[in-house]
Amino acid sequence: MSLxxxxxxxxxxxxxxxLLITIVSILFGLIIGxxxxxxxxxxxxxxxxxxxTYVSIIRGTPTLVQIIIVYYGLVDYGITLGPLTAAYVAxxxxxxxxxxxxxxxxxxxxPRGQTEAAxxxxxxxxxxxxxxxxxxxxxxxxxxMGNTFIGMLKETSLVSVITVTELLRxxxxxxxxxxxxxxxxxxxxxxxxxxxxxxxxILEAIEKRLSRAY
Amino acid sequence: MIQTIGLSxxxxxxxxxxxxxxxxxxxxxxxxxxxxxxxxxxLLRCLNGLEEPTGGAVELNGIRVDxxxxxxxxxxxxxxxxxxxxxxxxxxxxxxxxxALENVIEALLTVKKMPKHQAVQIGERLLERVxxxxxxxxxxxxxxxxxxxxxxxxxxxxxxxxIMLFDEPTSALDPELVGEVLDVMRExxxxxxxxxxxxxxxxxxxxxxxxxxxxxxxxxxxEAPPEAFFREPxxxxxxxxxxxxxxx
Ligand SMILES: Nc1ncnc2c1ncn2[C@@H]1O[C@H](COP(=O)(O)OP(=O)(O)OP(=O)(O)O)[C@@H](O)[C@H]1O
Ligand SMILES: [Mg+2]
Numbered sequence: 209m210s211l212x213x214x215x216x217x218x219x220x221x222x223x224x225x226x227l228l229i230t231i232v233s234i235l236f237g238l239i240i241g242x243x244x245x246x247x248x249x250x251x252x253x254x255x256x257x258x259x260x261t262y263v264s265i266i267r268g269t270p271t272l273v274q275i276i277i278v279y280y281g282l283v284d285y286g287i288t289l290g291p292l293t294a295a296y297v298a299x300x301x302x303x304x305x306x307x308x309x310x311x312x313x314x315x316x317x318x319p320r321g322q323t324e325a326a327x328x329x330x331x332x333x334x335x336x337x338x339x340x341x342x343x344x345x346x347x348x349x350x351x352x353m354g355n356t357f358i359g360m361l362k363e364t365s366l367v368s369v370i371t372v373t374e375l376l377r378x379x380x381x382x383x384x385x386x387x388x389x390x391x392x393x394x395x396x397x398x399x400x401x402x403x404x405x406x407x408x409x410i411l412e413a414i415e416k417r418l419s420r421a422y
Numbered sequence: 423m424i425q426t427i428g429l430s431x432x433x434x435x436x437x438x439x440x441x442x443x444x445x446x447x448x449x450x451x452x453x454x455x456x457x458x459x460x461x462x463x464x465l466l467r468c469l470n471g472l473e474e475p476t477g478g479a480v481e482l483n484g485i486r487v488d489x490x491x492x493x494x495x496x497x498x499x500x501x502x503x504x505x506x507x508x509x510x511x512x513x514x515x516x517x518x519x520x521x522a523l524e525n526v527i528e529a530l531l532t533v534k535k536m537p538k539h540q541a542v543q544i545g546e547r548l549l550e551r552v553x554x555x556x557x558x559x560x561x562x563x564x565x566x567x568x569x570x571x572x573x574x575x576x577x578x579x580x581x582x583x584x585i586m587l588f589d590e591p592t593s594a595l596d597p598e599l600v601g602e603v604l605d606v607m608r609e610x611x612x613x614x615x616x617x618x619x620x621x622x623x624x625x626x627x628x629x630x631x632x633x634x635x636x637x638x639x640x641x642x643x644x645e646a647p648p649e650a651f652f653r654e655p656x657x658x659x660x661x662x663x664x665x666x667x668x669x670x
Contacts, residue, residue, distance in 0.1 A: 319515075321511060321513055321515035322515060322517065324472050324511070324515065325509075325511065325515035325516070325517070325574075325577075326517075326528075326529075327471075327472060327504065328470055328472065328504060328507070328508070328509040328578070329504065329508075329528070329529035329533060329577065329578070329580075329581055330501060330504040330505040330529055330533040330581060331528075331529060331532055331533055332501070335532045335533070339528065339532060340517055340528075343519050344517075344518065344519055347519070422518055422519065422561055422563050
């Protein structure tokens with residue numbers, strides 16, 4: 209236990225990377241998610257096909273394989289990414305696919321009557337989307353998105369295999385140094401748990417705030 | 423004011439409106455009656471382009487939409503028409519994330535690009551007009567059905583429409599809330615608003631309408647002043663329709 213505390217700073221640094229990767233991937237994932245959702249709902253046929261295929265491939269393959277392809281696979285084509293960049297790219301692309309499904313579902317859940325009411329007053333399709341549909345869809349999407357975000361926090365541990373020294377790999381490095389397993393593993397498990405809990409609390413606060421209006 | 427010329431509408435090949443020729447004059451109040459599925463809603467929705475006609479034309483104050491026009495052209499003309507028509511739906515369709523006042527002023531801000539303070543003034547006056555001045559900051563979920571529908575009427579009035587289209591505005595309301603909505607509509611009629619109303623409120627139709635248009639199977643079967651229509655309908659189909667109503 210004292211070993212864990214002695215190396216607290218090193219582990220905290222790992223936790224910092226875990227959080228950083230989570231937040232960066234979520235931000236880019238959100239952009240990808242909204243764009244892909246709109247492509248699927250409003251795009252022309254080739255665009256819709258492209259968006260659907262992307263989502264299908266990402267959902268149908270293990271995240272770990274996606275990470276490895278981005279880091280080790282792309283090298284064959286002369287694309288060499290640093291471990292951290294590869295982590296951002298792979299996880300953003302990954303979470304973007306899941307978020308696009310959530311966003312699409314949320315948009316589709318807004319009743320047709322809402323759009324018709326806006327059209328009937330002379331609003332354009334874009335005005336209707338921006339002012340009427342998307343704000344309501346955001347409220348619908350926020351809860352399932354929260355789950356995806358927390359899932360993401362945990363999935364970041366996968367990038368330890370491409371030598372990103374996030375929380376899991378920090379523990380592995382310490383274990384290699386001190387030849388004890390359990391205290392470090394338990395230590396980081398607690399740290400993951402604390403981060404997830406704080407994350408969940410923040411998301412819940414946001415959700416409350418958004419739905420207060422109704 | 424508004425008219426349809428040989429208007430028809432088909433859904434996947436099934437014609438639900440057939441060669442509709444209808445004129446409504448300024449300040450006229452037309453009540454559309456007819457059995458379920460006869461095409462009343464579709465007719466109203468073709469007037470403001472929520473459904474696109476498959477044949478014929480619609481014209482409002484010189485803005486004409488012809489089914490034969492290019493899609494783009496039709497859309498832009500319908501957008502013009504919508505700025506001059508108000509529609510009230512059976513299910514109210516208020517924006518749940520906006521307050522009563524925000525619902526009313528939304529189109530003033532986005533479509534008319536009106537400064538906020540000016541829009542708010544208009545919005546407050548309209549809410550007062552439908553008897554809801556005190557509810558301007560309430561969200562729709564906090565309002566009764568009757569209050570919601572009155573907000574929806576105020577929202578439709580905000581654009582200063584030349585004609586108001588009502589599609590069964592009281593059908594989703596508890597019986598005790600129907601009166602307050604009909605009262606607002608009576609008030610509008612008195613002020614000279616042009617109105618087309620689909621309703622099952624026969625008393626309202628009899629008292630307020632200038633003309634009854636009776637539809638069946640996608641055609642206008644009979645048009646008459648309300649006294650004549652209710653006393654002695656000219657067609658068998660209208661007779662049958664009225665008999666069925668009085669059976670209930
Ligand atoms: N979007 C649609 N797609 C396919 N068919 C439709 C659509 N909208 C309406 N219809 C059909 O068109 C016909 C006329 O419908 P409409 O809603 O205009 O009738 P209505 O007179 O308003 O009936 P109600 O009194 O039940 O409201 C019906 O047979 C209906 O099933
Ligand atoms: Mg109808």
